[in-house]
Amino acid sequence: MALHRLLGIDIGVPEPEVLDDFYQEIGFVGGPRKWGPEGMPNQIVIEEAPYRQLLEMRVACESEADLHAITKNLDALGLHSSLKDGRLRIKDPVNKWDVVVEPHEVSDVPEQPARLMNRPGHRERIGARPGVMTEPVQRPPRRLGHVVIGTSDILATHALYVKGLGFKISDIVGGLGFFTRCSSDHHNFLMTPGPVPYLNHYAIEHDDIDAVMAAASRYSRAHEGVQIAGPGRHMIGGNVFWYLRDPSGTFFEQFADMDQIVDDAAWEIREDWPMDDSWSLWGEKDQPEVFFRPDDMDAVIEGFHKQHG
Numbered sequence: 001m002a003l004h005r006l007l008g009i010d011i012g013v014p015e016p017e018v019l020d021d022f023y024q025e026i027g028f029v030g031g032p033r034k035w036g037p038e039g040m041p042n043q044i045v046i047e048e049a050p051y052r053q054l055l056e057m058r059v060a061c062e063s064e065a066d067l068h069a070i071t072k073n074l075d076a077l078g079l080h081s082s083l084k085d086g087r088l089r090i091k092d093p094v095n096k097w098d099v100v101v102e103p104h105e106v107s108d109v110p111e112q113p114a115r116l117m118n119r120p121g122h123r124e125r126i127g128a129r130p131g132v133m134t135e136p137v138q139r140p141p142r143r144l145g146h147v148v149i150g151t152s153d154i155l156a157t158h159a160l161y162v163k164g165l166g167f168k169i170s171d172i173v174g175g176l177g178f179f180t181r182c183s184s185d186h187h188n189f190l191m192t193p194g195p196v197p198y199l200n201h202y203a204i205e206h207d208d209i210d211a212v213m214a215a216a217s218r219y220s221r222a223h224e225g226v227q228i229a230g231p232g233r234h235m236i237g238g239n240v241f242w243y244l245r246d247p248s249g250t251f252f253e254q255f256a257d258m259d260q261i262v263d264d265a266a267w268e269i270r271e272d273w274p275m276d277d278s279w280s281l282w283g284e285k286d287q288p289e290v291f292f293r294p295d296d297m298d299a300v301i302e303g304f305h306k307q308h309g
Contacts, residue, residue, distance in 0.1 A: 002066040003059055003166050003182035004106050006189075008042060009147055009202060010056035011250070012049025018247040019046045026204075026219060027140035036144065037109070043144040044202070051303025052249050052296060054097045054199040057147060057189070059165070059182045060104035066166075070101060074164045092160060094153045095197035096308055099165065109142045112207050132210035141215070145205040145255060146187050150194020150292070154178075157191050170261060171236050173273040179236060186237040186259035192292065196304040200292065201243065201251035205258075209240050212254045216242035229291060232283030236273055241280075249296045 013019060016033055023035035023044065030041030037043070047055055061067065067088045074081045074090060081090035088101040115131035116124040128134070151157040154176050161167045167180035170187055179187040192200070206212045213231060220226055228251050230242035239258035246252050261267045279287040294300070 002061050002069065003101070004062060005060040005104065005183050006144060006146065007058035007060050007102075007104065008036070008040075008044060008144060009054060009058070010045040010047055011199065011202075011248070012047045012051075012053045012055045013248040013250075014048065014050065014052070015248070016046040016048050022247050026215065027138070037140060037142050039110075040143065050307060051300055052199065053300070053303070054095075054147070054149060054197075056098040056100060058100045058102070059188075061101050062106065063103050066103070067101060070165060073166070074160075077159055077164050079160065079164060090160075090164075092157075092197075094156050094160070095149065095151055096304075097197070101165065109205075112139070112142075115208060115210060130210070132214055138214055138218070139207050139211045141204040141206055141254070143205050145185060145203045145258070146189060147202050148190040148192070148200040150192055150196070150198045150200055152194060152196050154191060154193045161189060161191065168261075168264065169269055170259075170267070171269060171273060172271040173236060173278055174275040175271075177273075177275075181261065184260045184262050186239075186261060194292070195297070196301050198294075198297070198300045198304070199250055200294075201253055203241075203253035203255050206254055206256045208256050212240055212242055212256045216244060216254045219244055229284060229288050232280035235278050235281055243291075249294065251291075251294070 020032050024031060028035040029038055030036055033046040034042040035044045064086060067083055070088055071081055071083055079090060081088055086102060090099050092099060118125050158178055161180060162169060167182050167189055169178055170181050171179045177192045180189050182188045206215060226244045228243035228245055231240065233240050237258050239255040241253050241255045243251050243253050279285065
């Protein structure tokens, strides 16, 4: 595929300094206002903004020829973009954030040694305690994996990202929730209907289930009122998850073991996932009401209309 990786996002919040402390606490490196895993210290860039919002999303393509192909797709949709210094930039006309596409080499994060497990008939961890217990430091987050947004025009948003930019659909929930990908991950960008465009959550990948449980447990024990949902394992995407709230009010998901799609023809897109029975295989069966109605939604709605009319 021409697109092959989610590079990063810019987030706008009224108090950027609270996120500097947060990202350092959860194990990202970088700062100030630019954070990410080791080797990618600018996957999440923080800027000051009048209300909580997504400002920019950056994705990688394979070559400059892809930029010209995407430009033609956007032109066919009547959408204006700019191509300068080897980067394509478009202002999402509905959602008001920027999308940047630029060539990068195809790569994944470096592999870390798998922790030994004992399974019936296959005992690997002999005479040793679990790695999550014996490793000298907690394993850090590995990368920004995906972004979930709400939009006031789901069909126009679908057209921009799928027909224009080249994201691929993996699954559809409720007829209007599109799980799309710009890599082999089941989803890097999920678009759902919302009262105004807003950032629902961003997701951080960990090495394994133990890493998710350890990281989320540590953060939730240290901070009151941050629990949103989980732990569980999603039906759509297959990943283990635990959702918490960051200090700006945005939800962040810690996840591991997501479905991978490397052969488009072999993957069956399911278009009839029901909204009320597609949340988790274990743990909480139902998605919490707050998930698509964050506590600060009224402030986000007011802020969007004040800034954009």
